[in-house]
Amino acid sequence: MPADPIAAVTICEEIHAWEAGGAESAEALSAWVGTRLQAHEEALAALLAVDRPRTPENTLRLYDAAIEQLSLAGSQAGVLNSVAADKAVRDQAQLEAQRVSMAGSALSLNRGVYDALAAMNIGGCSPPTKHYVDRTLLSYRLAGVDKDDATRAHLQSLHEKATKLSLEFSRNIQEGGKTITATADELAGLPADYLARHQPDIEGKVTISTDQPDMQPVMTFASDAGLRQRMFLAYNTRAYPQNKSILEQLLATRQEIADVLGFRSWADLATADQMMGSAANARVFLDKLDEASREGARRETEMIVEFARSRQPGLTEIDQSSRGYWYEQYRRSAFDFDSQSVRPYFPYAQVEAGILETAARLFKVEFRRSERRGWDPAVSVFEVYEEGKHVGRFYLDMHPREGKDKWFSAAPVVTGVRGRYLPEAALICNFPGGEPGDPGLMQYNDVVTFFHEFGHLMHAILGGRTEWAGLSGFATEGDFVEVPSQMLEEFFRDEKLLQFFGRHYQTGEVLPGEIIRKMKAASSFGRADGMRTQIYYTTLSLDLHDRDPKGIDLDGIVKELYTKFQPWKWIDGNRMYASFGHLTGYSSNYYTYAFDKVIALDFFAQFDPENLLDGEAGSRYRKAVLEQGGSKPGREMVRDFLGRDEDFSAFARWINEEFENELAGTVR
């Protein structure tokens, strides 16, 4: 046995798949992933070969090296699946992601590795190491490692089937865009730059796709109800019918896994190692949310319906496809606020610079633009420094591109490990801009999304100096992951901060305080109803995984739940379940967003509103939460930062803020 156990493992020469040609060539990508998987196997073989008493040094060290190689391969296959220009490379990246995921599920059922880890004496270890071992052993037991060989083989094939179905489901959404056509007249109400980008063809028809930047403005601004409804149906059927049967099979496969492991439902299994603990606890939480938002939502709906009737006499009800439009009209009127009016103050480059500076001050780090290149010329690279020391790197791939996915996400690129790897992470987004001459004027919500994703990014970077790869960055319980992102969103509502980077892209004028106050009043209106949309998604995600999937009536369930939580008229033909992408990653645990919102708002309430960026809370938060990565349970991090468990008081203030405002309801 060599002195350094990791010396037994192939050293990773090139940690960036694209620098090994993996962004241009499917073969190169496959070879790169193959080398990582080989190193993974070598680490496991070395671990199993240890013939001395098991210790973290001779066993956990090798297990963690195996995890590190797996996450390196998985992260970058995932990134390239989202961004590679060449379809052949994206297809290969998907296969590679599948290969990595299968290696992961094989590891999760590897009895020899489990026995080796369980045999370690961890008495004198640090708390993070103990936590790592405890958590790993728990997830082994939840995977069924203690079942007999035949059962383990069966479980593995079920996991592989679920992985394959999940990838297909996501892929169908990614590639399943639809288009609709409209006449120029039907585009009334849409912003001028949108119209400029959507010129009628020779027959006078305008083609509009279901991609976010095309779809969202139609749903918000188009005054033609028929157009909104056509877009709504196209958008909500973009992966239908193909994803209906895939989802049915996926739900059945997950339930079968739960059955084999002795759990009543997949939801109980998937929450067992989370902060939430069980499906029953999730329902208790949902009941509290329902309670906290019901009255506010009732008032909002009343205001919207009354307003819509005053504008359109004879209107009897508002349907799903018109909710966004009437909200926008109401906000313009009641708050004298047009969400288009702030866009000139938020050109992309300025927002980027502003967010970077905000985060740098808050977390006491420095970002320097790097000469390095990413997987595409459009990617910009930044190095992160702390007191002159290089502590991480991130990649910003921020605008739409042919073949790139249509989402907004933060992804690890290299999992940071103290003394071994610098943490690297990426934002993969689809914000306006990126074309020469296009200033990329962003909407309010775009900027909020940018803050959100940057919160994830900071978690990956600042949490990337743990001793173990398996504890690095996002490696908290899955249902704690949306705390840092939603916490950072709140900073965007600060007036001083907004004025610090909201400047008119042509005149340089600072975003006027009065517009900010109107914008905040307008954006806080509709929170209760918005939360009930979340409750609807959350309950759907839970219900689909907490009942017998045999003969499941997907159409019936979505309609029933929508009608229970939302006052707007259901539109028949809406197949949103077929494009509810979070069903693959979150499965039953979509409650994560709402659960973490409650925690994030409580966290944000600890910051001094007069001194958000430079007060003491920023450093304390960074130490107690971000830097920990997954070194301790989320429950402990909450208590470390708050000095208690989270409660609903900050959430209740947030959801009712709109009714405190003297502007609310004064329809002009």
Ligand SMILES: [Zn+2]
């Ligand atoms: Zn997020």
